[in-house]
Amino acid sequence: MTDLLTAIILGIVEGVTEFLPVSSTGHLVLATELLGFRAADWAVFNIAIQPGAILAIVVLYWRTFMAVLMGLVKREPNSVAFVRNLLIAFLPAAVLGFAFNDKIETLLESAQVVAxxxxxxxxxxLIVERLARTQNVGGIAGVSxxxxxxIGLVQCIAMIPGVSRSGATIMGAMSLGIDRRTAAEFSFFxxxxxxxxxxxxxxxxxxDQITxxxxxxxxxxxxxxxLVALAVVKGFMALVTRHGFAPFAWYRIVAGAAALILLNR
Structure with a gap:
């Protein structure tokens, strides 16, 4: 398989999984291994393509970003709370990610850990979906x-590949009583x-390794x-609204079990 085809496949995997609670990093590690490559050799590539999926959120939610920016200029409380909440939630990952970067990179090489x-x-x-009691908080600005x-502290668990950053933040938010839609959008932003x-x-x-x-x-x-993330995010929100997150939970369990079988053949 050529490197170009591999790059396209991994780009599709990233776009499909980045905002779903199934772990994009975990899927990229597994996909790389199953394609016959060492995950470590493609680790930088797998991280470098993440901004593509991020750009999809900027495009899909551009009206929200514009409204927040205009609100910040006018010092509107909702816009200030929106930005404050995201910055507060980001801090734990920023600190721990910088401090333990080398150990995290080591985990990224283990497909077994991912599975x-x-x-x-x-x-x-499945546990959070069954036990969480949520209510509409009125959007991200309504989160305390x-x-x-x-939520930021829970996100740090996703430094273990396979946990899922979006899954950790969404389930963490729901366990705190935040409604599904707000939890998902908080994760997106x-x-x-x-x-x-x-x-x-x-x-x-x-x-120095990038040619x-x-x-x-x-x-x-x-x-x-x-391009793939653009299509996936809209479909994801529609699916979650109707069926919740249980379908993704069962997918994770089946995919993890299948990966263990394939990796241990």
Whole structure:
């Protein structure tokens, strides 16, 4: 298989999974291994294409971003609370990600860790879906500062590949009583500083390993992940509204079990 085709496949995987509670990083690690490559060799590429999926959120929610920016200029309380909550939730990941970057990179090389984390995360989603008592909080601005820091702390669990950043933040928010839609959108918007920070850190750390050919492959993966994420996010919100997160939980359990079988053949 050519590197170009691999880049396209991984871009599709990133676009499909980044905002679903199924772990995009975990799927990228598994996909790389199952395609016959060492996950470590594609680790920087897998992180570098994440901004493509992030850009999809900016495009899909551009009206929200414009409204928040205009509100900040006018110092409207809702806009200030919106930005405050995202920054507070981002801080734990920023601190821990910088402090334990090398250990996190080691985990990214383990497909076995990913498979077990997929299963454990699926079980956790089923438990939260069954037990959580949520209510409409009126959007991200309606989330309290205390809830935001707790969501940020839960997000840090996703530094273990296979846990899922979006899954951790969504389930963490729901366990705090926040409604599904707000929890999902909080996860979407929190991805912007979190994934951008992770990408910048990795590219700065490994810039000497990036070749001209590697940059071209990253550009392909970026574009593919952007286009795929555009389609996936809308469908995701419609599915969650009607069926909740249980379908993703069962998918995680089946996918994790299948990965263990394939990896141990």
């Amino acid at each position: 077990w984390a997929l299963i454990a995360g699926g079980v956790a989603i 500062a205390g809830q935001s820091i707790k 929190l991805a912007l500083p979190t994934l951008t920070g992770a990408t910048v850190l990795q590219l700065a750390k490994h810039h 001209a050919g590697g940059m071209k492959l990253m550009a392909v993966g970026f574009v593919v992940s952007f």
